[in-house]
Amino acid sequence: MTQDSFPAYFxxxxxxxxxxxxxxxxxxxxxxxxxxxxxxxxxxQYNPGxxxxxxxxxxxxxxxxxxxxxxxxxxxWGFVATAVAMWVAYFIKLxxxxxLHKV
Numbered sequence: 001m002t003q004d005s006f007p008a009y010f011x012x013x014x015x016x017x018x019x020x021x022x023x024x025x026x027x028x029x030x031x032x033x034x035x036x037x038x039x040x041x042x043x044x045q046y047n048p049g050x051x052x053x054x055x056x057x058x059x060x061x062x063x064x065x066x067x068x069x070x071x072x073x074x075x076x077w078g079f080v081a082t083a084v085a086m087w088v089a090y091f092i093k094l095x096x097x098x099x100l101h102k103v
Contacts, residue, residue: 006030021097024049024090049086056082 031050
């Protein structure tokens with residue numbers, strides 16, 4: 001991950017601020033900002049659920065207009081898969097943080 005200067009108006013995660021630990025959504029703003037800048041790898045590293053979540057939002061909006069036959073199932077399973085990916089990444093990051101504090 002590169003250390004870009006992020007806009008000052010980015011919100012601070014309360015979990016990170018008060019507990020010193022990331023939450024599953026940590027990095028989402030930076031991920032979307034990196035995606036906007038065309039830095040796909042950085043986006044995935046900040047939060048791997050950002051890109052699938054964006055596609056799901058777009059698909060959901062299109063589905064509301066065109067009513068795809070399998071749309072509801074795709075949306076439900078897409079959100080489940082995205083949530084699982086975000087939680088897995090969160091636990092990996094959490095255990096890495098805890099391990100670094102022990103060493």
